[in-house]
Amino acid sequence: MAIASPAGFDVAALRTQVLATYDRVARDPTGEFHFHRGPRYAADYLHYDADELASLPAQCTACFAGVGNPLRIGPIHPGETVLDHACGAGMDLLLAARRVGPAGHAFGVDMTPAMREVASSAAAEAGLGAIVTIRAGLFEQLPINDESVDVVISNGVVNLAPDKSRVFAEIHRVLRPGGRLYMADVVVQRELKNEVRSNPDLWAACIAGALPEPELAEIAQAFGFRGPRITERFDCFRDTTAQAKVAGDLHVQAVNFLAFK
Template identity: 50%
Template sequence: MTNDCELTFDQQRLKQEIRTTYARVAEEPDGDFHFHRGPEYAASRLGYDRAELDTLPDSVTAPFAGVGNPFHAGELPRGARVIDLGAGSGMDCLLAARRVGPQGEVIGFDMTDAMLRTAAEGAAAAGANNVRFDKADIADLPIADATVDVAISNGVINLSPEKARVFSELYRVLRPGGRVQFADIVIQTELSAAAKNDIELWVG
């Protein structure tokens, strides 16, 4: 049984801390971080195809910091419209773009400018014309109702202090029959109110 806990910290400060951390990841992917990164980790621990990752720009794969592999949840339909919540350096978006084909579309949303620059430059280098990246908070998606076939996300929803709004937005933007394929962190024990309101623990 879980108990609701009011979040008393400054949520805007949390978001700024997240931007700062992931800007560092984008700019210094080999830096000192507590979480795993890079294509070797993605292939050996998460089941990505290393040969496929090797065809992507290093600037896209090196900052990858996901926690799972959303593509294991199902094949993306050809011609589908896909969004990625918290696209980071864009690795999953480029992989999704290949799966949906030139008639499909992939939109990556992120709130960190450095990651958005890295992702856009990587897409251009890869010649991925069916991908674009937009700045957005995943709890407030700038996209019309019922226009998305599949939403993916990889290790990002856990960072949002507004999870109910995130899932409400997903429900809003998905077409009837659309689906969500995401990988994330789940804590199996109840946290104290102090822990839930510790920004350092949220950022990681």
């Protein structure tokens, strides 16, 4: 299974490269990257509501670099507690915060300081500061209490984890019994060769760390999740440099994925 990076893989170097990439996105989202960004991409490729995105602070939508649309997977109810375990600039987080309303709360965790700054500023500008909390942290070590969250949302980040077992274990830990995982991520249709999985550039491109599609449900079930299923698919690499180089050949796509604790 592709749950962990290959033996000898330089995990520290990968984290440094990922951090640098998303720091650049936060500071200059119009720069050159191997992946799509921004509200037009989110609306045209991933079926976000364009009017809803236009109502958010432009700084957080410009930096959006997700691969799917976790908010289409299922409802988020007023009064619930939601966690975006790698929230980036906060677009999904703020959309979730609007759904939980003043009786709920939305937590965002991210390892990139520049992204956290954008998310915090956007939450304040959107009038959601009272119900949004941004924390520094890693999705392998979430600064969130046990069984305190109703919904975990995730968008395009689990593929970046060198050890996905820790990520799934942490999601399961923080969810309340009956809680839901709304996850969008990249999958491949066949096992990747070791030379691909050992390439840090392809990891940072959200390709080398992608799980083979059948393994996604298997891993979720292994960590105690019930009813795992794919609900939607997205061609998130269409017209990108990543597709031109390798994504097309490796049959890479993104999926929306639902599971219950």
